[in-house]
Amino acid sequence: MKKYLLLLILTPALSIGQNLALSATASASASSSGNFGPANWNDGIFNGSFFGWVGTEASFPSPSFIEYEWTSAQWMDCVVVYNVGTNFQPPAGNAVVFNGTATLQYWNGVGWTNITNFNGQGSFGDSYALTFTPVQSTKLRIANFQTTAGNHNPGFDEIEVYQSTTTQNTYVDLAVTDLYFVIDTPAMEMEIFAEITNFGTQTAHGFDVSVIFNNSTPVLMNVTDSLVPNQNRTYNLTATSTWDISNPMNYANLPLCVSVFHPLDTIPSNNQMCDSLAFLSINLEPSKALITSIYPNPNAGSFHIELPLGVSALSITDALGRTVFQRNQLPEQTLLPVVLPHAKGGIYILHLHMQNKGVLHQKIIVR
Numbered sequence: 525m526k527k528y529l530l531l532l533i534l535t536p537a538l539s540i541g542q543n544l545a546l547s548a549t550a551s552a553s554a555s556s557s558g559n560f561g562p563a564n565w566n567d568g569i570f571n572g573s574f575f576g577w578v579g580t581e582a583s584f585p586s587p588s589f590i591e592y593e594w595t596s597a598q599w600m601d602c603v604v605v606y607n608v609g610t611n612f613q614p615p616a617g618n619a620v621v622f623n624g625t626a627t628l629q630y631w632n633g634v635g636w637t638n639i640t641n642f643n644g645q646g647s648f649g650d651s652y653a654l655t656f657t658p659v660q661s662t663k664l665r666i667a668n669f670q671t672t673a674g675n676h677n678p679g680f681d682e683i684e685v686y687q688s689t690t691t692q693n694t695y696v697d698l699a700v701t702d703l704y705f706v707i708d709t710p711a712m713e714m715e716i717f718a719e720i721t722n723f724g725t726q727t728a729h730g731f732d733v734s735v736i737f738n739n740s741t742p743v744l745m746n747v748t749d750s751l752v753p754n755q756n757r758t759y760n761l762t763a764t765s766t767w768d769i770s771n772p773m774n775y776a777n778l779p780l781c782v783s784v785f786h787p788l789d790t791i792p793s794n795n796q797m798c799d800s801l802a803f804l805s806i807n808l809e810p811s812k813a814l815i816t817s818i819y820p821n822p823n824a825g826s827f828h829i830e831l832p833l834g835v836s837a838l839s840i841t842d843a844l845g846r847t848v849f850q851r852n853q854l855p856e857q858t859l860l861p862v863v864l865p866h867a868k869g870g871i872y873i874l875h876l877h878m879q880n881k882g883v884l885h886q887k888i889i890v891r
Contacts, residue, residue, distance in 0.1 A: 544600060544687055545565070545566040546568055548566055548594050549592070549593045550562035550563055550566050551593070552589065553588045553589045564681070564682075565680055566682070566683065589666060589667035590665060590666045590667075591663060592683075593662060594662050594663070596791075596792065597660050597788040598687060599659070599660045599694060600658065600661070600664060600685050600687050601656055601657065601687065602686040602687075603628065603664070603683065603684070604682075605654070605683055627639075628664075628665075629664070629666075630659045630665075631662060633787030639659065641656055641657050664685060694726050695725055695791070696726050696728045696786050696788045696789050697722065698723075698731055698786050699720070700719070700720060700782050700783065700784055701797070702758075703780065716735060716761045716762050716782070717758050717760055717761065718784075720747075720751065720756060720759060721751075722754065722755055722756070723753075723754070723791075723794075726788070727753065728789075730786075731747055731784055732745070732747070732784070732786075733746075733761060733783065733784050734784075736779075736780070736782075737778065738779060743761075745761060747759060758870060780798065780800070781796060782798075817830035818830075818886060822889035822891050823891070825863065827861075827862055827888070829862060830858060830859055831854065831859070831876075832858075832876070832878075834878050835854060835877065835878060835879075836878065836879050837850075837854070837877040838850070838860075838876050840862070840874050841875065848867060848872065872889075873888070874888055
């Protein structure tokens with residue numbers, strides 16, 4: 525009778541999602557290349573012959589680290605380490621140190637944060653899994669290595685990173701969903717308003733916005749507001765400065781691009797909106813006495829316009845130039861009621877066509 529030997533090879537059991545390390549870029553503070561470079565940590569090949577090592581001797585840069593970086597933020601709550609040899613001390617359970625000094629860290633957008641609540645147990649030469657409270661980041665690293673006595677430059681066959689199924693659908697997704705252009709007369713200064721929407725499932729606490737007008741140097745601003753999921757708000761991107769339009773007759777189809785950035789945004793494809801700013805025939809007010817009155821302003825889409833003498837027609841457009849109200853024949857009365865029942869909250873522009881005196885413009889705010 526033939527006898528068969530059943531060989532079982534046990535590795536850490538994981539059923540919590542895909543190995544995120546396969547899509548990361550691996551690097552190290554100091555290492556080799558080729559068969560013993562960082563790329564061997566996340567190539568998915570387990571042979572023990574080709575592996576990556578990290579330099580920990582005094583002649584190498586300090587601190588020593590192994591780092592993974594992704595092109596977009598990832599949720600993660602488990603790291604699985606496959607050692608090569610017996611020269612690396614795994615961490616003790618509920619500890620933050622690897623043999624006294626090494627730390628598991630994630631990038632918070634401006635610096636590294638220690639992961640202090642992980643669980644995992646192993647011994648020399650073992651492979652082991654570290655689990656911790658889920659974090660979301662574009663970078664993860666093991667830093668500040670210290671090897672066991674008499675051993676140097678620890679090597680690892682694979683280092684895997686997994687995401688929890690409980691966090692796979694949690695993310696930030698900020699998008700620029702509308703732009704408003706407002707020209708304040710008579711100073712002829714342009715203000716820019718942008719509607720930012722969070723299409724994600726996680727609250728965005730603060731974000732950065734970039735404004736590029738007419739291919740100029742980007743103007744950057746930090747917004748400290750928080751946007752909860754499915755919330756949108758309109759922000760004045762020129763609250764501290766405006767663009768001076770000294771001669772609007774010379775401006776036509778000038779490009780304007782607004783972008784929003786958040787370190788945990790997983791969908792960067794909708795972070796930017798671009799439009800063209802085109803001025804038609806615009807004349808400044810011939811007299812301060814001709815400036816009209818709008819009340820209430822701001823309003824909820826219902827207001828009155830006090831017409832000056834000499835108005836031949838009027839129209840109201842949104843900040844992108846789309847007409848939402850128009851009157852070519854005006855009554856004799858000087859007070860005109862206006863109702864915009866379907867107007868979306870934002871900035872609108874009143875255009876008064878004056879007899880032989882050009883066009884007057886005034887801002888209307890609908891909330």
